[in-house]
Amino acid sequence: MRAPLTWLAEYTDLAPGASGADVAASLVSVGLEEEDLHGGDLVGPLVVGRVLAFDEQKQKNGKTIRFCVVDVGPHGQMLTEGRAQEIVCGATNFAVGDLVVVVLPGAVLPGGFAISARKTYGQISNGMICSEAEIGLGSDHDGIIVLSRLLGPERAADLTPGDDAIALLGLAEETIEANVTPDRGYCFSVRGLAREYWHSQGSPAGGFRDPAAVTTPERNERGHEVRVEDAAPISAVPGCDRFVARVVRGIDATRPSPAWMRRRLTQMGMRPISLAVDVTNYVMFALGQPLHAYDLDTLSGPIVVRRARAGERLTTLDGVERVLDVEDLLITDAGQDILGVAGVMGGAASEVGSSTTDVLIEAAHFDPASIARSSRRHQLVSEASKRFERGVDPQVAPAAAQLAVELLTAHGGGEADDGVTDVDDTTSPAAYRLDVTQPGRIVGVDYPRERVVQILRDLGCEVTATGDERHVEVRAPSWRPDLVDGPDYAEEVARIEGYNTIPSITPTPTGGRGLTHAQKARRVVANALAGAGFTEVLTYPFVAEDLADRLMISAGDERRHAVRLANPLSDERPLLRTSVVSTLVDALRRNVSRGHRDVALFELGMVFRPGGPLDQAPIPSVLTRPSDEALRQVYAAVPAQPRRAGIVASGHIEHAGWWGPGRPADWSDMVVAVRSVAAALAVPVLVVGDHGHRPWHPGRCARVTLEDGTLVGHAGELHPKVLAALDLPARTVAAEIDIDVLIAASDRAVQALPFSTYPPALTDVALLVRSDVPAGEVEAALRAGAGDCLEAVALFDVYEGDRLEAGHRSLAYRLTFRAADRTLTTDEVNGFRDAAVAVAAQATGAVQR
Amino acid sequence: MSGPNTDYDPVEVSALDPAAIEAASEDALAAIAAATSLDQLKAVRISHQGERSPLALANREIGALPPSAKAEAGKRVGRARAGVAAAIAARQTELEAERDERILVEERVxxxxxxxxxxxxxxxPIELVTQRLADAFVGMGWEVAEGPELEAEWLNFDALNLGPDHPARQxxxxxxxxxxxxxxxxRTHTSPVQVRTMLEQEPPIYIVAPGKVFRTDDLDATHTPVFHQIECLAIDKGLxxxxxxxAIDAFVRIMFGEEIRTRVRCSYFPFTEPSMETDFVCFACHGAGAGDAGGQCRxxxxxxxxxxxxxxxxxxxxLRACGIDPDVHSGFAFGLGIERALMLRHGVQGMHEMVEGDIRFSQQFGMEV
Known part of the structure; x- marks a missing residue:
């Protein structure tokens, strides 16, 4: 919301010499954030000029250029030695003899645009003839300003070339712009901002002159009939509880609005249009009451306010035909022809035009929720809907209508009807019994009772004493529907006293339990992976519909049951991920495309799975805590979102260098990564081959489980077809770990095993086995047969080659034995080894070499 | 410099001849001093201390002397042999030290x-900044609370006084x-975690809730559809x-430094009343507003x-929707975007760097910020 300082000064006393920045700062102190400052940033000379002659020439670029001679009074003498100014102009909307606005060399236009004499189209241009947009007067840059049109011929007749145009056009005036929060609808008016500024200055007596304090005629039966027939109020709130209608007859709609009004509208960021429209906008800015002007001749009967009927249509002022919803509140002519969507936008048919002579002014009050819904439904945000949505003062309508009538008759030459329609179903807000100590207890500042009462009265509240000293009855002013209970009043007291008087006291909780095991464990996982050389990234969880196909995930796999967004950012990615690897590969691909050949990434994040059919989440009442059963249903409807770690790598995991060649990342790096994560949490895991789990390579995928068989994740090389479908480098490897499973398994006190201080005995054994026997099984068999003294088994060599029987390989193990109570003898160790080999032979067909 | 004295004939030395003993001893000492390597010293030891060295032979001859001469000859030969042994040991130590020194030089890389x-x-770094803030609050006795990212509308909106007509629900x-x-x-903010906590825990409640949140904004320099917030909620008697x-001042000090001041002003949010907006003194220009080069602080x-x-x-x-009696308990909440904090504190230029996953971005920050 904008407000020119001169306009604010009409309603309140500005501090002497206050600049726009000062006023904005004062408004900030009472809770109105500064948005912008406009105006006051133009440096002259900017003068009135008269076009003496011009030579119009068509240029090679197709533009028509006028080489003008302009009388700019004494200013021209300085630059062109007594001759009128020669100025090149690209506009053609003026004639010889017109008064225009000329900016001369040395001036600076808004935006820091410095003007100098410069060559344009082959001639020196000593300045520029200005458009509205160039001097910050408006948005019009279709042509230059012709002052007789902008100001009216009478006013223009008094002007002399060389007159200062900055003062003439009010360009030195500053306009502040404040960001109005949704609870302060009344600040969408100069009236409201002036009141707030007055509060920022300590609310001095007589310092606020309410523009709504005008004498209004009593309502009577002679006005245009208005009927409110709301058959379907939303949440039992009537759609319209106030409707003031006034009629002005015999105006000349072609008369321009007065220059001061046009200037103010421009300063407000609104383009002047016609007298009737300008007046309604001006009054809206002044008082915050949106008005609508109808051409009375287009009305055939009473105005009826009603809800739309199914299938009704309306072409609004913006030329769009809209299908109406039964919730839309309408203004209609006799209940039939639709004049507009109440409080949002009028229809094209009843618009005031140049031939209009009789005007009906509507000043009404509508239910904020109803307006908000219509505005959103039709994606139509207007100055009116913005205000109604946030709450308009329901008692300001008669004053607003009166001001509009006065301005229309004063400048349009018409006469007001003596009929005054005022349908008033408003109710005064309920009084609140305020504990005067409550603001202090909420804010943490001890406000004296008298101060609280004084602040509330300054705000416009009616405050009356009750029987006891501690409580008062407060009735909020009509423009403050947001003031309902104690905290609302506490905020008012705090902001008027100044938020910066609130002290800073560090709260002292009685002591927390620190991070939970899961929170600490997740950090351990992330740090372990980072320590192992993987770089953490965060990817968006949005995935494409066909991603499951490209990942070759089989039909029926639960990872295909992705939840779908109703309004995805891109239709290409409407689903939420069911695995972290599925989005992590996007980051891998991006890194590779940026020239990183060797990339190792990880991400910890949630995956989303509906876990069967999606239940609708109920929306219980918020007046009290929902029942346990209602809450259970809310919680149960939220799909499971387990946390996963995804890991991917491609290129070399170890670099080449002076020490030798590099080593490409392979399946084993992924298995090791999963094992190291499990080890970091001290959770024992088992690894077996998994041939059927996509997107992994059927021969290079490990399935990792807890010892009880619970799935932890998969690790290995991705399927070559998947890599091709996802445009990933060959031999890209990946792992996905269910962190929640590991964390649950690790949430226990590890029991320490005693260890022996006697020397270990080492013995090596080479076993010949069929190539399809997993090493994991051989090791398990050795462990099973080696007895209690076995301390470690290490596979230190794998050999396949000509010297062996075809289809076989040799696995060389080093077994470490140690007894708790003695040094083992060679015979004992050999016995253990033979026992281990015997079990391995029986279980896997292994033969000792 | 002489080499090992290999052609020396020890038979010429007689134990009875003091001059010969003296000469043999001097020869040995000279050879020891001349040895420049441990190998040379080993040869010297064999020649002058070995079984067939002149002094060893002289020592053997002592037995054949008449008893009257035995004592004196024994004393003379013994002194000579001890002198040679000590000299060899000393030279050995010297040469070993030299060798050890040389090896260290030779092994230089x-x-x-x-x-x-x-x-x-x-x-x-998003995770690291989150940890930094969470740890500081945990240190002050708060706890870290979490919740799902896909959330019930009731928990994300209704319970937070964002009714069905609120614009954010569009x-x-x-x-x-x-x-x-x-x-x-x-979830559009981390606030549903507050609601869940209040519904499930009895006051006093002091929690920080960090996490990922979502809004339908396209990615640009200042927006991303997926971003991170951290929020604090306290419910207790007399807050x-x-x-x-x-609490906010503590938060700002953790993030931007001990000396940073704040100012507050009135604002509006549906889930709080009274509501407040906080600014803090720019940590770069300390409130001056000017940058290093004299222009505006960037x-x-x-x-x-x-x-x-x-x-x-x-x-x-x-409070009522969460089953907390506002006549007994009061509370406050505040939050902010982690991305913005990261941009401010670490000079990150835009959202793209934080969401694209380029390894160069994370690798600048190490493991703690």
Whole structure:
């Protein structure tokens, strides 16, 4: 919301010499954030000029250029030695003899645009003839300003070339712009901002002159009939509880609005249009009451306010035909022809035009929720809907209508009807019994009772004493529907006293339990992976519909049951991920495309799975805590979102260098990564081959489980077809770990095993086995047969080659034995080894070499 | 410099001849001093201390002497032999020290050659900043609370006094699950964690809730559809806006430094009443508003202040919806975007760097910020 300082000064006393920045700062102190400052940033000379002659020439670029001679009074003498100014102009909307606005060399236009004499189209241009947009007067840059049109011929007749145009056009005036929060609808008016500024200055007596304090005629039966027939109020709130209608007859709609009004509208960021429209906008800015002007001749009967009927249509002022919803509140002519969507936008048919002579002014009050819904439904945000949505003062309508009538008759030459329609179903807000100590207890500042009462009265509240000293009855002013209970009043007291008087006291909780095991464990996982050389990234969880196909995930796999967004950012990615690897590969691909050949990434994040059919989440009442059963249903409807770690790598995991060649990342790096994560949490895991789990390579995928068989994740090389479908480098490897499973398994006190201080005995054994026997099984068999003294088994060599029987390989193990109570003898160790080999032979067909 | 005395004939030395003993001893000492390597010293030891060395032979001859001469000859030869042994031992120590020194010199390498076989990994700074803030609050006795990212609409909106007509509930702001009436959304803030905590725990409650949140914004320099917030909620008896300021001040000090001041002003949020907006003194220009080069400070844009985020006393409607009696307990909440904090504190230029996953971004930050 904008407000020119001169306009604010009409309603309140500005501090002497206050600049726009000062006023904005004062408004900030009472809770109105500064948005912008406009105006006051133009440096002259900017003068009135008269076009003496011009030579119009068509240029090679197709533009028509006028080489003008302009009388700019004494200013021209300085630059062109007594001759009128020669100025090149690209506009053609003026004639010889017109008064225009000329900016001369040395001036600076808004935006820091410095003007100098410069060559344009082959001639020196000593300045520029200005458009509205160039001097910050408006948005019009279709042509230059012709002052007789902008100001009216009478006013223009008094002007002399060389007159200062900055003062003439009010360009030195500053306009502040404040960001109005949704609870302060009344600040969408100069009236409201002036009141707030007055509060920022300590609310001095007589310092606020309410523009709504005008004498209004009593309502009577002679006005245009208005009927409110709301058959379907939303949440039992009537759609319209106030409707003031006034009629002005015999105006000349072609008369321009007065220059001061046009200037103010421009300063407000609104383009002047016609007298009737300008007046309604001006009054809206002044008082915050949106008005609508109808051409009375287009009305055939009473105005009826009603809800739309199914299938009704309306072409609004913006030329769009809209299908109406039964919730839309309408203004209609006799209940039939639709004049507009109440409080949002009028229809094209009843618009005031140049031939209009009789005007009906509507000043009404509508239910904020109803307006908000219509505005959103039709994606139509207007100055009116913005205000109604946030709450308009329901008692300001008669004053607003009166001001509009006065301005229309004063400048349009018409006469007001003596009929005054005022349908008033408003109710005064309920009084609140305020504990005067409550603001202090909420804010943490001890406000004296008298101060609280004084602040509330300054705000416009009616405050009356009750029987006891501690409580008062407060009735909020009509423009403050947001003031309902104690905290609302506490905020008012705090902001008027100044938020910066609130002290800073560090709260002292009685002591927390620190991070939970899961929170600490997740950090351990992330740090372990980072320590192992993987770089953490965060990817968006949005995935494409066909991603499951490209990942070759089989039909029926639960990872295909992705939840779908109703309004995805891109239709290409409407689903939420069911695995972290599925989005992590996007980051891998991006890194590779940026020239990183060797990339190792990880991400910890949630995956989303509906876990069967999606239940609708109920929306219980918020007046009290929902029942346990209602809450259970809310919680149960939220799909499971387990946390996963995804890991991917491609290129070399170890670099080449002076020490030798590099080593490409392979399946084993992924298995090791999963094992190291499990080890970091001290959770024992088992690894077996998994041939059927996509997107992994059927021969290079490990399935990792807890010892009880619970799935932890998969690790290995991705399927070559998947890599091709996802445009990933060959031999890209990946792992996905269910962190929640590991964390649950690790949430226990590890029991320490005693260890022996006697020397270990080492013995090596080479076993010949069929190539399809997993090493994991051989090791398990050795462990099973080696007895209690076995301390470690290490596979230190794998050999396949000509010297062996075809289809076989040799696995060389080093077994470490140690007894708790003695040094083992060679015979004992050999016995253990033979026992281990015997079990391995029986279980896997292994033969000792 | 002489080599090992290999052609010396020891038979010429007689134990009875003091001059010969003296000469043999001097020869030995000279050879020892001349030995420049441990190998040479070994040869010298064999020649002059070995079984067939002159002094050993002289020593053997002593037995054949008459008893009257035995004592004196024995003394003479013994002294000579002890002198040689001591000299050998001393030279041995010297030469070993020289050898050890030389080996260390010979083993020198160029430690400046690059030797990284494996690029170190890194954490994402969003996570690190979150940890920093969470840890500081945990240190003050708060706890970390978490919740799902896909959330019930009731928990994300209704319970927070964001009624059905609130603008934030529109499709242009919030990701809804299909079908639209499923009652599920991608949470638009971390506040549903507050609601869950209040519903399930008895006051006093002091929690920080960090996490991922979602809005239907396209990615640009200042927006991303997926971003991170951290939010603090305290519910206890007698909490006031003064405590809220205190908590915010603690937060700002953790992030931007001990000396940073704050200022507060009135604002509006549906879930708090009274509501507050906080600015803190720009940590780069310390409120001066000027940059190093004399222009406007690039961090705060010249105002000298930086907007931190919204806060306030938890709205009584929210407390009631969560089963907390506002006549008994009061509370406050505040939060801010982690991305913005990261941009401010670490000079990150835009959102793209934080969301694209380029390894160069995370790798700048190491494991702690």
């Amino acid at each position: 160029d430690v400046t050659v690059p030797a990284t076989r494996r690029t170190p990994g890194a954490r994402h 499709m242009q702001d919030t990701f809804f699950l299909d079908p639209v009436d499923s009652g599920l959304v991608l 006031t806006m003064a405590h809220l300021r205190g 961090v705060c844009g010249g105002s000298g202040w930086i907007e931190l985020g919204g806060s306030g006393m938890v709205n009584h409607k929210v």
